[in-house]
Amino acid sequence: xxxxxxxxxxxxxxxxxxxxxxxxxxxxxxxxxxxxxxxxxxxxxxxxxxxxxxxxxxxxxxxxxxxxxxxxxxxxxxxxxxxxxxxxxxxxxxxxxxxxxxxxxxxxxxxxxxxxxxxxxxxxxxxxxxxxxxxxxxxxxxxxxxxxxxxxxxxxxxxxx
Amino acid sequence: xxxxxxxxxxxxxxxxxxxxxxxxxxxxxxxxxxxxxxxxxxxxxxxxxxxxxxxxxxxxxxxxxxxxxxxxxxxxxxxxxxxxxxxxxxxxxxxxxxxxxxxxxxxxxxxxxxxxxxxxxxxxxxxxxxxxxxxxxxxxxxxxxxxxxxxxxxxxxxxxxxxxxxxxxxxxxxxxxxxxxxxxxxxxxxxxxxxxxxxxxxxxxxxxxxxxxxxxxxxxxxxxxxxxxxxxxxxxxxxxxxxxxxxxxxxxxxxxxxxxxxxxxxxxxxxxxxxxxxxxxxxxxxxxxxxxxxxxxxxxxxxxxxxxxxxxxxxxxxxxxxxxxxxxxxxxxxxxxxxxxxxxxxxxxxxxxxxxxxxxxxxxxxxxxxxxxxxxxxxxxxxxxxxxxxxxxxxxxxxxxxxxxxxxxxxxxxxxxxxxxxxxxxxxxxxxxxxxxxxxxxxxxxxxxxxxxxxxxxxxxxxxxxxxxxxxxxxxxxxxxxxxxxxxxxxxxxxxxxxxxxxxxxxxxxxxxxxxxxxxxxxxxxxxxxxxxxxxxxxxxxxxxxxxxxxxxxxxxxxxxxxxxxxxxxxxxxxxxxxxxxxxxxxxxxxxxxxxxxxxxxxxxxxxxxxxxxxxxxxxxxxxxxxxxxxxxxxxxxxxxxxxxxxxxxxxxxxxxxxxxxxxxxxxxxxxxxxxxxxxxxxxxxxxxxxxxx
Numbered sequence: 001x002x003x004x005x006x007x008x009x010x011x012x013x014x015x016x017x018x019x020x021x022x023x024x025x026x027x028x029x030x031x032x033x034x035x036x037x038x039x040x041x042x043x044x045x046x047x048x049x050x051x052x053x054x055x056x057x058x059x060x061x062x063x064x065x066x067x068x069x070x071x072x073x074x075x076x077x078x079x080x081x082x083x084x085x086x087x088x089x090x091x092x093x094x095x096x097x098x099x100x101x102x103x104x105x106x107x108x109x110x111x112x113x114x115x116x117x118x119x120x121x122x123x124x125x126x127x128x129x130x131x132x133x134x135x136x137x138x139x140x141x142x143x144x145x146x147x148x149x150x151x152x153x154x155x156x157x158x159x160x161x
Numbered sequence: 162x163x164x165x166x167x168x169x170x171x172x173x174x175x176x177x178x179x180x181x182x183x184x185x186x187x188x189x190x191x192x193x194x195x196x197x198x199x200x201x202x203x204x205x206x207x208x209x210x211x212x213x214x215x216x217x218x219x220x221x222x223x224x225x226x227x228x229x230x231x232x233x234x235x236x237x238x239x240x241x242x243x244x245x246x247x248x249x250x251x252x253x254x255x256x257x258x259x260x261x262x263x264x265x266x267x268x269x270x271x272x273x274x275x276x277x278x279x280x281x282x283x284x285x286x287x288x289x290x291x292x293x294x295x296x297x298x299x300x301x302x303x304x305x306x307x308x309x310x311x312x313x314x315x316x317x318x319x320x321x322x323x324x325x326x327x328x329x330x331x332x333x334x335x336x337x338x339x340x341x342x343x344x345x346x347x348x349x350x351x352x353x354x355x356x357x358x359x360x361x362x363x364x365x366x367x368x369x370x371x372x373x374x375x376x377x378x379x380x381x382x383x384x385x386x387x388x389x390x391x392x393x394x395x396x397x398x399x400x401x402x403x404x405x406x407x408x409x410x411x412x413x414x415x416x417x418x419x420x421x422x423x424x425x426x427x428x429x430x431x432x433x434x435x436x437x438x439x440x441x442x443x444x445x446x447x448x449x450x451x452x453x454x455x456x457x458x459x460x461x462x463x464x465x466x467x468x469x470x471x472x473x474x475x476x477x478x479x480x481x482x483x484x485x486x487x488x489x490x491x492x493x494x495x496x497x498x499x500x501x502x503x504x505x506x507x508x509x510x511x512x513x514x515x516x517x518x519x520x521x522x523x524x525x526x527x528x529x530x531x532x533x534x535x536x537x538x539x540x541x542x543x544x545x546x547x548x549x550x551x552x553x554x555x556x557x558x559x560x561x562x563x564x565x566x567x568x569x570x571x572x573x574x575x576x577x578x579x580x581x582x583x584x585x586x587x588x589x590x591x592x593x594x595x596x597x598x599x600x601x602x603x604x605x606x607x608x609x610x611x612x613x614x615x616x617x618x619x620x621x622x623x624x625x626x627x628x629x630x631x632x633x634x635x636x637x638x639x640x641x642x643x644x645x646x647x648x649x650x651x652x653x654x655x656x657x658x659x660x661x662x663x664x665x666x667x668x669x670x671x672x673x674x675x676x677x678x679x680x681x682x683x684x685x686x687x688x689x690x691x692x693x694x695x696x697x698x699x700x701x702x703x704x705x706x707x708x709x710x711x712x713x714x715x716x717x718x719x720x721x722x723x724x725x726x727x728x729x730x731x732x733x734x735x736x737x738x739x740x741x742x743x744x745x746x747x748x749x750x751x752x753x754x755x756x757x758x759x760x761x762x763x764x765x766x767x768x769x770x771x772x773x774x775x776x777x778x779x780x781x782x783x784x785x786x787x788x789x790x791x792x793x794x795x796x797x798x799x800x801x802x803x804x805x806x807x808x809x810x811x812x813x814x815x816x817x818x819x820x821x822x823x824x825x826x827x828x829x830x831x832x833x834x835x836x837x838x839x840x841x842x843x844x845x846x847x848x849x850x851x852x853x854x855x
Contacts, residue, residue, distance in 0.1 A: 048820065050712070050813075050820060050821040050822065050823065051712060051760075052804075052807055052810075052823070053757070053758030053759055053760070053807065053809065053810065053823075054758065054759050054807075054808065054809075055807070061821075062800070062804065062813065062821050063821060064815045064819055064820065064821045067798070067815065068798070068802070068803065069798050069799065069800055069802065069803060069804070069813045069815075069821055070803050071803055071804040104802070104803045104804070105803050106803060106804075161804075161805070
C-alpha cells in the first residue's frame with residue numbers, strides 16, 4: 001500500500017535529483033523574492049527590537065532568539081526601497097547564511113510571506129546585465145512561475161554587512 | 162579490526178604535559194646529595210608513562226628520548242649512580258625539550274629533533290662514560306652483570322584458563338613490575354566467530370623480560386596457573402644477539418627495535434630545520450580546549466538537575482489543578498524553588514570552568530630558579546592560596562602578565578646578594594605569590610622584599626619622556642602609577658629578562674581586557690607589591706542598568722567609580738564641545754551617551770542630570786544617562802557570533818523580560834568619543850596639574 005505521504009516523498013526525491021530546489025517566496029513592494037527554503041530557520045512576527053548604535057539604517061537591531069543574539073535587517077532599506085511602517089503582516093524570516101568561514105543566523109524583515117515553489121535551477125535566468133541598479137548583485141537569478149516573475153536572492157551577498 | 166588511536170591523542174597529550182609539569186615540579190625539589198627516593202620515583206613514573214604512551218601511539222621520537230632519560234633515572238633510583246646538579250639541569254632541559262616535542266606532535270607537525278638528539282647524546286655520554294667504579298658494572302657487558310638477565314617466557318594458557326578464575330592481564334602486569342617487559346601475543350589460535358566461545362582463552366604470549374630477579378620470581382607469578390597452562394621459561398641470550406648486541410644490558414629490546422625508524426625520522430626532518438623551528442614557537446594554535454573536571458563537581462551538577470526535574474514536575478502538577486488561592490500560593494512557592502534551583506545550577510556550571518590557580522603558579526618555581534641563576538641572586542619563592550579557583554579562560558590570559566611581573570620583581574625588585582647584605586637584609590630575597598577570593602573577585606598579589614620602586618628615578622624618567630612636567634608635585638602613589646604608562650622603563654640597561662619598556666602598560670592592558678585592574682604599592686628598601694584584581698569569570702558580569710532615551714544599556718559595575726547628579730555650576734566648557742565637571746580635585750570630561758550612540762529623545766540639559774563616573778585605562782570620564790535602573794548580574798552573549806563587533810559595545814545580554822540589552826565597553830566608548838585625540842591625554846594631566854598648583 002502506497003500512502004499519499006510516500007508519494008510526496010518520492011516526488012521530493014525525484015525533484016532533488018533533477019536539481020529542483022524549493023524556494024520560500026515573500027513580497028516586498030509588490031515584487032516577489034525567493035530564498036532557498038533549506039536556509040530558512042523560522043518565520044516570526046515583528047517584535048520589539050534592541051537598536052544597535054551607529055549601525056547602518058537597514059540594520060534594525062538585534063533580537064533574542066532563544067538565548068542567541070540575532071541581528072535583523074530591513075530588506076526594503078537594504079534594497080534602497082522606501083521604508084513602510086510595520087503592520088500585522090510584517091514578518092521576520094530567520095535564515096542561516098553560510099559565509100566562507102562561518103555561518104550566521106540573521107533575520108530579514110519583509111512585507112509578507114507568499115508561497116513555496118519548486119524551481120529547477122537550470123530554469124533560473126541570470127539578471128540582465130543592462131541594469132545599473134546596485135541591487136542586481138543581491139539577485140542570483142530570475143525565474144518565471146506562471147505569470148509571475150520571482151527574483152531569487154543571493155543571501156551571502158545580501159547579508160554581507 | 163583496527164582501533165583508531167588518534168581519538169586518544171588528546172588525552173595522551175594532556176596527560177603527558179601534566180606528567181611533564183609534575184616532573185618539573187619534583188625536579189626542582191631535588192637537591193643533589195640529599196635526594197629523596199620518593200621524589201625520584203615520582204619523576205621516574207612520570208617519564209615512564211610518557212614513554213609508554215608515546216610508544217603506544219607511535220611517537221617514537223618522544224619514546225626514544227624518554228628512554229635514555231628513564232635509564233638515567235633508573236640508575237639513580239637504584240643507587241647505582243649519584244645524582245649531580247648537572248643531572249638535574251639536564252633533566253630540566255629535557256623536560257622543556259619533551260614539551261616542545263609534544264606540542265609539535267599535538268599541532269601535527271614534524272618535531273624538531275635537533276635539541277632532543279643533542280640532549281640524548283649528552284645522556285648517552287653520561288650513561289656510557291664510567292666516572293665511578295660502581296658504574297663499571299652497569300655499563301660493562303652482560304656476563305659481568307649477574308643480576309640483570311633476559312628471560313624468554315612462553316606462556317600458553319589452556320583454553321579453560323578463565324574458568325579457573327585467572328586473569329592473564331594481572332600476571333602480565335606483575336611481570337612488568339619485575340623489569341623491562343616486551344610482550345608478543347599470538348592470536349592465531351582464535352577460531353572463527355562461529356566456533357568462538359567467549360569463556361575460553363585462545364591467546365598465548367611470548368615475553369622478553371629484562372630483570373634483576375631470578376627465575377623463581379617469575380615462576381612465582383605463574384604459580385597458580387602452572388597446571389592450566391604451558392609455561393616455558395628460558396634464560397635467553399641468543400635472541401638478543403641476533404638483533405643487535407646491546408651496549409648496556411638493561412636497555413630493552415623495544416629500544417633496539419625502535420632505533421631504526423627513529424633514525425629515518427631524523428633524516429626526514431632535517432632537510433627543513435627552519436620550518437621546524439618556526440613550528441615549535443606556534444603550538445598555541447593547537448592548544449587543547451578540553452577541561453578536566455572533578456567528579457564531585459559533576460555529581461553536584463547531577464544532583465541539582467535532579468532537583469530541577471522534581472521542581473518542574475511539581476509546577477506542572479500545580480498547572481493542572483484548578484486555580485484556587487491555595488494553588489496560587491503553592492505556585493509561588495514552586496517558582497521560588499525554581500529560582501533557587503536555577504541559581505544553584507548556574508553556580509555549579511560556572512564552577513566546572515573553575516580551576517585552582519596552582520595551574521599558573523606551578524610554572525613559577527622553574528622560572529624563578531632559571532632567572533635567579535642567571536642574575537646570580539638568591540631567591541626564595543613562596544606560593545600561597547594555590548587552591549584558589551578561577552575561570553579557565555581568565556587563567557590562560559593572566560599567566561603572561563604574571564610572568565612579566567615576577568620577572569620584574571626578580572630583575573628590578575630584588576637586590577643582589579651583596580647589596581642585600583650591605584642593607585642588613587637576609588641575603589636570600591623573598592618573592593611571594595598569593596591568591597585569594599575577595600567579594601566576586603580573585604586577588605593575586607606578587608610581593609617582593611626588594612628595594613621597592615625608585616620614585617625619584619621614575620619621575621626623572623617620566624619627565625624625560627614628557628609624561629609629566631618637572632614642576633608637577635606628585636605623591637609616591639601617583640609616581641608609582643606612572644610605570645603603567647606606555648614606553649616606560651627605568652632599567653639602566655636592557656637585559657634579556659626585562660627592561661625594554663614595553664612592559665607594564667601591556668600588563669595593565671591585558672588585565673583590563675579581562676575586566677580586571679592592577680595596582681602597585683611600594684616602600685623604598687622594604688619591597689613592592691603588585692595587586693591584580695580579576696572577576697572570577699568572564700561569562701557573567703555585574704552590571705548597572707542605565708536608560709538613555711528609550712534604550713537600556715549596561716555599564717560594568719567594576720568600572721563605575723560613582724554616580725552623581727550634575728551641579729551645573731561646576732561644569733565648564735573646554736574647547737568647542739567638551740564639557741568638564743569639576744569633581745573634588747579632578748576634572749571629569751562629560752561624554753553624552755546619546756550623541757555617541759546617536760539616539761534621539763534623551764535628556765540634553767546637564768543640570769541635575771545623572772552622571773555615571775567610570776574609569777578605564779586609568780582615565781575617568783562621566784557618562785550622561787537619563788536614569789539609573791537596577792543592578793544585576795548579566796550573562797554575556799556575543800554580538801559577533803551572528804553580527805559583528807560594534808564600537809563602544811563589548812557584548813549583549815538578555816534581560817529578565819527577554820529583551821536584548823547592550824553592554825557598554827568603556828575604553829571603546831572613550832575612543833569612539835574622540836576624547837583621546839593626540840594631545841588630549843596631556844590635556845587631562847595638565848588640567849589636573851594646574852588644579853593642584855592653584
